[in-house]
Amino acid sequence: MEPLHVTPLHDRHQALGAKMVAFGGWRMPIQYRGGIVEEHLATRRGAGLFDVSHMGRLSISGSEALAFLQHSLTNDAAALSPGRAQYTMLADDAGVAVDDAYLYRFDEDRYLLVVNAANRANDLAHLARLARRFPGVEIRDWSAQLAMLALQGPESEALLRRLLTEGTLPEARRNAAATARILGVPVRIARTGYTGEPIGFELMPPAESAGALWDRLIAEGATPVGLGARDTLRLEAGLPLYGHELGARANGETIPIFACPLARFAVSFAPSKGDFVGRTALQRQREAADLLRNGDATRHAEMPRRIVLLAIQEKGVAREGAAVFRDAAPAGEVTSGTMVPYWLPDTANAHALRPLACALVDSRARQGDVCAIEVRGRRLSARLVARFLDTRVPPRALPLL
């Protein structure tokens, strides 16, 4: 087995008492001393700080950069003006995600694609193969030169503003991106993240400056958050995780992109987009998914199951693989699930926990339906909901109970 990669912040994680685990080929903190619950809650009320340097950062530049991105990714890169970012996918011809990714345009002439750590090598090979038809494109891996931190939560903006030495933060809307100086160092800053927080940033400083930035953000009040709470936060926000709600699952099963509700924001059929890898399959998927959403099951066979959110209504925890039943018949299985903490509304510092899950279930299941999840011989009742969290009213994301 290859030795694990470490990020420029590895020693700091250890000094903070983090429990380190192997994740996607990297040695990463799963939690610090406070634990997952505390880290999750700190993000929702204050500011959580994440080392996400394990993710891949690839630059795409050259005269054919845009044409290449339009061909290789599912979203409309032509709609991306400098100072913006977009959620996108690398699809295969069957319309299954090779990876989900974020495409940033900090500069006029260069795009930055952030991909999942475990998929980086595969993505690079996939893109290099597609790039053969585009001699005017250059793809470079910047993962080692640029670090990446996420600062998420209602306090994150004020905190970051205090450290700004030159320039301004990206404008106050989701997916805005800008380069500014923090502590004298140029940092690429975007209003993106994986927590559902209405206010949150991802920061890409030069690798050698990451440690000083990390230390200073903690000194200013940010709470370091590990992969454990990163997962509970994204689950509560209803965001997909590659390998669970997207792409190829551990059991080899593949999930069509449109089986994941958030996918529609990552796929464009705009005239400016033109043809791209997976387009024909994705067009068909979208038609089937749209019909199913409107209660029309005539094309159910094309998309027999899709990803839903299940709010479990009794005590118990549903984990990945747990069987889901609808009207007592097998209807699918849980793809992610755990207990997720939340601040009790209108209290100073009281919290509770609730069991939440994502599941791949029969596409005929509708919002509001009650399913059952089998956990160790017991069947837990669970309601199919549109979302677990209200993320639309800054500054705070609020639990929908």
Added chain:
Amino acid sequence: MIPENLKYTKSHEWIRLDGDRLATMGITAYAVQQLGDIVFLDLPKVGAKAVAGQTIGVIESVKAAVDLYAPISGEVLEVNTLLAENFEALAKDPYGQGWMAKIRGAEEGVPPDLLSAAEYQKWIAQEAKA
């Protein structure tokens, strides 16, 4: 501190023998610490049959679900139902208020593969290195 008067399993349960084949069991402070935030307990029912080395319950943390193994064979006499509402007791007092079940042993005596406090200490040191 690992109490001297208890016996331990490699799967991090402790057991106290109170005579008359009555045993009290729980999980060790090390296990509680490794699990992180405990969020749900699935303890056996009174009257359930316990078989040494086999699952009699599940402990769920945010991270994962881990099985609770019976350290001895016998019948479950009593279960600490208060624990389900008070996970703090597990963190604060795993060997006292954090007890999980009382088992009437099927046979007299202690299964030979249970560890002493010193042996258990060695076992977790070894596990931490792995």
